[in-house]
Amino acid sequence: MPQDMPPTGGYEPVQYRRNLPVRGFRPAYYLVALGAVMTYGFWRFGQGIREKNELAREKMWSRIYLTPLLQAEEDRDLVRRTLAAGKMERELMGGETKVYNSDRFVRPTYAVTPANVTK
Structure with missing residues (x-):
């Protein structure tokens, strides 16, 4: 029986890699795009x-510029309250009665308390 032989010129190369x-x-290109x-x-x-930072600086300077105006408004309100308190005091106590031991002005302090406090 004759043995099969390869064709003349050999077989085609075997494709072992996926195409x-x-x-x-x-x-x-992906690295360049990511970097960009x-x-x-x-x-x-x-x-x-x-x-x-610029907005914070602007806010700080606006507060610095507004502080004297707000202080003046607070002082005007304090004078108004003090004069009203003195007038009410004169009405209640009479004209010549002195409530305080000194004529020196003391800046009043106000404590705000809730209206519905129960004791």
Whole structure:
């Protein structure tokens, strides 16, 4: 019986690797895109920090500029309350009765208490 021999020129090479089409970009392109996105993000983050600091500075200076005005309003309210309290005191106590031992002005302090306190 004759033995089978390979064809003349040999067999075709055996394909042992999968022949899959390349999908997507090269990894280097992904790294470049990721770096660009992160750089943009850090830049915007830095801008946000700068904006926040600028707003805080503006808020601080506006409070500094408004403090004398608010203090003047508080002083006007204090004078009005003191004069009203003196008038009420004169009505209740009579004209010449002195309530205090000194004529020195003492800035009054007010304690706000809830109206529905039960004892």
